[in-house]
Amino acid sequence: MTGKMTIALDAMGGDAGPDMVLPGAELASVRHPDLRFLLFGDGPRLEAILTKYPRLKGRSEVRHSEIAVGMEDKPSQALRRGRGKSSMWLAIEAVRTGEAQGVVSAGNTGALMAMARFVLKTIPGIERPAIAAIWPTLRGESVVLDVGATIGADARQLVEFALMGEAMARSLMSLDRPTVGLLNIGVEEVKGLEQVKEAGRLLRDLGLPLEYKGFIEGDDIGKGTVDVVVTEGFTGNIALKTAEGTAKQLSTYLKLALTRTLLSKLGALLATGAFATLRERMDPRKHNGGVFLGLNGIVVKSHGGTDALGFATAVDVAIEMIRNGLVAKIAADVAEINKHMDAFAPRAAVDA
Amino acid sequence: MTGKMTIALDAMGGDAGPDMVLPGAELASVRHPDLRFLLFGDGPRLEAILTKYPRLKGRSEVRHSEIAVGMEDKPSQALRRGRGKSSMWLAIEAVRTGEAQGVVSAGNTGALMAMARFVLKTIPGIERPAIAAIWPTLRGESVVLDVGATIGADARQLVEFALMGEAMARSLMSLDRPTVGLLNIGVEEVKGLEQVKEAGRLLRDLGLPLEYKGFIEGDDIGKGTVDVVVTEGFTGNIALKTAEGTAKQLSTYLKLALTRTLLSKLGALLATGAFATLRERMDPRKHNGGVFLGLNGIVVKSHGGTDALGFATAVDVAIEMIRNGLVAKIAADVAEINKHMDAFAPRAAVDA
Numbered sequence: 212m213t214g215k216m217t218i219a220l221d222a223m224g225g226d227a228g229p230d231m232v233l234p235g236a237e238l239a240s241v242r243h244p245d246l247r248f249l250l251f252g253d254g255p256r257l258e259a260i261l262t263k264y265p266r267l268k269g270r271s272e273v274r275h276s277e278i279a280v281g282m283e284d285k286p287s288q289a290l291r292r293g294r295g296k297s298s299m300w301l302a303i304e305a306v307r308t309g310e311a312q313g314v315v316s317a318g319n320t321g322a323l324m325a326m327a328r329f330v331l332k333t334i335p336g337i338e339r340p341a342i343a344a345i346w347p348t349l350r351g352e353s354v355v356l357d358v359g360a361t362i363g364a365d366a367r368q369l370v371e372f373a374l375m376g377e378a379m380a381r382s383l384m385s386l387d388r389p390t391v392g393l394l395n396i397g398v399e400e401v402k403g404l405e406q407v408k409e410a411g412r413l414l415r416d417l418g419l420p421l422e423y424k425g426f427i428e429g430d431d432i433g434k435g436t437v438d439v440v441v442t443e444g445f446t447g448n449i450a451l452k453t454a455e456g457t458a459k460q461l462s463t464y465l466k467l468a469l470t471r472t473l474l475s476k477l478g479a480l481l482a483t484g485a486f487a488t489l490r491e492r493m494d495p496r497k498h499n500g501g502v503f504l505g506l507n508g509i510v511v512k513s514h515g516g517t518d519a520l521g522f523a524t525a526v527d528v529a530i531e532m533i534r535n536g537l538v539a540k541i542a543a544d545v546a547e548i549n550k551h552m553d554a555f556a557p558r559a560a561v562d563a
Numbered sequence: 564m565t566g567k568m569t570i571a572l573d574a575m576g577g578d579a580g581p582d583m584v585l586p587g588a589e590l591a592s593v594r595h596p597d598l599r600f601l602l603f604g605d606g607p608r609l610e611a612i613l614t615k616y617p618r619l620k621g622r623s624e625v626r627h628s629e630i631a632v633g634m635e636d637k638p639s640q641a642l643r644r645g646r647g648k649s650s651m652w653l654a655i656e657a658v659r660t661g662e663a664q665g666v667v668s669a670g671n672t673g674a675l676m677a678m679a680r681f682v683l684k685t686i687p688g689i690e691r692p693a694i695a696a697i698w699p700t701l702r703g704e705s706v707v708l709d710v711g712a713t714i715g716a717d718a719r720q721l722v723e724f725a726l727m728g729e730a731m732a733r734s735l736m737s738l739d740r741p742t743v744g745l746l747n748i749g750v751e752e753v754k755g756l757e758q759v760k761e762a763g764r765l766l767r768d769l770g771l772p773l774e775y776k777g778f779i780e781g782d783d784i785g786k787g788t789v790d791v792v793v794t795e796g797f798t799g800n801i802a803l804k805t806a807e808g809t810a811k812q813l814s815t816y817l818k819l820a821l822t823r824t825l826l827s828k829l830g831a832l833l834a835t836g837a838f839a840t841l842r843e844r845m846d847p848r849k850h851n852g853g854v855f856l857g858l859n860g861i862v863v864k865s866h867g868g869t870d871a872l873g874f875a876t877a878v879d880v881a882i883e884m885i886r887n888g889l890v891a892k893i894a895a896d897v898a899e900i901n902k903h904m905d906a907f908a909p910r911a912a913v914d915a
Contacts, residue, residue: 348812349812349815359748362748362755362756363756394801396711396714396796396797396800396801396804397800403714403797404714404715404797428800428801428804429800429801429802429803429804429805429806429807429808430804430805430807430808430811431808432805432808433805433808433809433811433812434808434811434812442801444748445748445755445756445798446797446798446801448748448749448780448781449746449748449780449781449794449798449801449802450781450801450802450805451781452748452780452781452782453781453782453784453785453802453805453806453809454781454805454806454808454809455781455782456781456782456783456784456785456786456806457785457805457806457809457810457813458809458813459782459785459786460700460701460785460786461809461810461813461814462813463701465817467840468834468837468838468840469834469837471836471837471840472836472837474833474834474836475833475834475836475837477830477833477834478829478830478831478832478833478834478835478837479830479834479837480830481826481827481829481830481833482820482821482826482827482829482830482831482834483830484823484824484826484827485820485821485823485824485827485830485831486820488819488820488823
């Protein structure tokens, strides 16, 4: 099903680097027998690990790179040290040249975004890329963006996020007409930021081919009220991390409660199957992969602290986006939409 | 322990109005035998309900009011209709005149804040009031503010929030030196909003008598990394509601998982005690009560949809704030701190 798809991996990214990335790629190889990999990183180290994974070895090519971007490097440092030669840069470069159709990295988010913007450039008509998270909800999954590519967004940028997120939801969840909501606050005396209100007006009045459902609040994300949740990167990042913190908090409570007494331990034992289902639903490794939207190429960021299973999920996400031609979809949508937008809301006027 | 404390209740506030508020006050009467109430609302209706609660009846005084602020009224509508005569306004007014030491309402948040600002005014030296939430964490409880009084805050306003939240944490959690953190995002290429960074510099350099711990991220809230989490109202409101949504989502998953098979149902039955503990920890009624900080009087907002138990918790919060002289603490802190602030960061310069 993946045809002759090739994915470039920054094998040095993530807390455990190639010791996590390569087993992750092996798992992805099992799932996708036609998939090929370009593995960028410390050649001898990668070759040594590959001896344990003959299947992966047969389907991948190692590209040596001396330099690995550190997880704590600032984007400017990473660019200075790693431009043109780090495993991260070279993996992205493989997408630009067409050797690979997408890149996956568990490395430093800031550096990855900076390099990806530099190498791939934004799609014509898109001002700023965004990072989209795949958020598990009571109804399934939603796309939430921006979760931290940039801080702040004006009305027109929020509309661009809506378009890009909608295209991603169509690709990822095979929805014909995903619903879109703008994240806002419901307290009456403060009816939301001006740019959010203005974005709401644009989404309602522009006649975009997009199912806009209006404002939603924070608790609507988990409910799955809409398929695509649009907000700027500061709020989006804090919402995402707050939800992660709450999930961790509640699973800690649950563990504590279930190991407190002999009876509760016995109960937990009997309900093992139920808890396996619960763990599965809550497993962050099943929802791993932040998609960089708005660039001329597919870039997926895996959690740095994930394991092989989580990394394989991020590869799955990349495959899905490639297979559905996400970049072309966004480019076409944006070209179409910018005709409307320029008439209704010239960029300068919206920005002012 | 409550001495001759009197609390004014907006008996008409909340989804169920007096049918929830009066039973809630009854519960609070049991907990606090010295407490007195002024009950503002529809006199005949309140008197009728009170016949069921002779204890509460003996300790409260009904003040008739024809007008109740609607849960969906805009603050401007509420002020127009309810100024000087609604149960909400009159309850707040009782704090201003000194008849009551604090007011609790489960009514419309926006209207309550608008009326409270109008009647009580802000403490000298405080620019804007904030709403502080009491957030259950893995370490106990934290104070999070602002969760929606206003949108946006400059550096100096964030510092004021830090001071007020710190005073509240000292009162509520009997801490000598609560720790304070500024909510920010950790993505490296976007190191946070300018005003958050500037507030960080002020908190670090001003030599305030306050245990400032630096920036924290969304997942630190649930961990309880700091006792006081400072952010502006848009982000704070979205973080709070997102966490509520996630908690509801996970408890739905848990219920579904535990009722799926006979074995899991049996397990759940055996672990009933454990789940009671879990429910207790997660019970939003145990953490009910948003405190309006920065006003010349104690105003506590209860969730509109809570029940008697939740309302009694909000009354507990008000009592704790009154007993600890929160308003005087904040006023003294602010007077002291503004001497430092004016030297280091004149208001005009910070606002620019």
